[in-house]
Amino acid sequence: xxxxxxITGGSKGIGYGIAEAILKEGGKVAITSRSLIxxxxxxxxxxxxxxxxxxxxxxxxxxxxxxxxxxxxKAAETWNGLDLVVANAGxxxxxxxxxxxxxxxxxxxxxxxxGVFNTIKSSLESLKESKGYFITISSLAGTNFFANGxxxxxxxxxxxxxxxxxxLDLRKYGIRVSTIMPGSVKTYFNNNEPGDKDDWKIQIEDxxxxxxxxxxxxxRTLPSKIEVRPTLPPSAK
Numbered sequence: 138x139x140x141x142x143x144i145t146g147g148s149k150g151i152g153y154g155i156a157e158a159i160l161k162e163g164g165k166v167a168i169t170s171r172s173l174i175x176x177x178x179x180x181x182x183x184x185x186x187x188x189x190x191x192x193x194x195x196x197x198x199x200x201x202x203x204x205x206x207x208x209x210x211k212a213a214e215t216w217n218g219l220d221l222v223v224a225n226a227g228x229x230x231x232x233x234x235x236x237x238x239x240x241x242x243x244x245x246x247x248x249x250x251x252g253v254f255n256t257i258k259s260s261l262e263s264l265k266e267s268k269g270y271f272i273t274i275s276s277l278a279g280t281n282f283f284a285n286g287x288x289x290x291x292x293x294x295x296x297x298x299x300x301x302x303x304x305l306d307l308r309k310y311g312i313r314v315s316t317i318m319p320g321s322v323k324t325y326f327n328n329n330e331p332g333d334k335d336d337w338k339i340q341i342e343d344x345x346x347x348x349x350x351x352x353x354x355x356x357r358t359l360p361s362k363i364e365v366r367p368t369l370p371p372s373a374k
Contacts, residue, residue: 138162138352139164139165140159140164140220141218141220141221142156142164142165142167142220142221142222143167143169143212143213143221143222143260144166144168144222145199145205145223145225145256146170146226146227147168147223147225148175149175150225150341151225151341151344152223153168153179153183154341154343154345155341155345156179157186157187157341157345158342158348161187164189165192165193165216166191166193167192167194167208168183168192168193168194169208169226170196171196171197193216196208199248199252199253200251205252205259209259209263219263221270221272222256222260222270223272223274223348224257224272224273226248227274228245228248229245230245230289231286231289233284233285233287242288246292249292249295253296257271268312268356269312270315270352271312271313271315272315272316272317273296273315274319275293275296276289276293276318276320277318277365278293279294279316279318280294282294297316300316301361304361308359315359315363320365321370322338322341323339323341324341337369339367343365344365
């Protein structure tokens with residue numbers, strides 16, 4: 138099956154891994170970044186690694202409804218519709234409530250929660266037409282709270298609940314909605330520099346494979362909330 142996909146934050150990390158998996162299946166992908174240069178560099182890398190030239194690099198800031206709307210319109214026009222929209226863009230600020238700044242709080246909410254609202258609102262008509270799939274990338278932090286996680290926990294708890302409510306709103310249109318909640322993933326998130334030390338973590342290609350399998354699953358069945366953990370973290374050895 139051909140998958141026409143739009144992925145926010147697709148220039149690196151989980152978004153990149155999802156894009157790569159879809160392209161390897163012969164799909165078409167639009168990836169976004171707040172930096173067009175970063176999106177274009179990622180698109181070129183994806184073309185080289187997959188041998189699939191159907192990659193569209195777009196600049197979009199999910200915090201802006203206008204920016205997201207323009208990017209999604211461009212993607213839908215380029216691929217003649219969208220079968221899959223992945224709200225992946227996210228940010229993490231980790232600090233005690235004593236040290237958390239208003240700017241950090243607002244950026245976390247604007248990207249991790251309002252940004253997803255902007256993405257689904259902008260892509261609704263395309264997804265209704267294709268009876269497509271909307272996937273959000275939440276986190277195990279969306280059900281498990283921890284110290285210094287006030288902003289991140291709040292945004293991901295909110296995103297998990299938001300996605301489940303949207304699932305109930307949209308299934309009457311044949312639109313499937315799921316949230317994927319990963320634990321530790323080998324990415325650059327929170328200023329991490331991925332290396333051999335991270336090989337125990339979930340790999341971005343694992344999340345990509347999961348997304349492809351969800352889209353391929355018979356539409357009568359919907360895994361609406363998926364928790365994903367490393368099989369053997371250091372604490373379990």
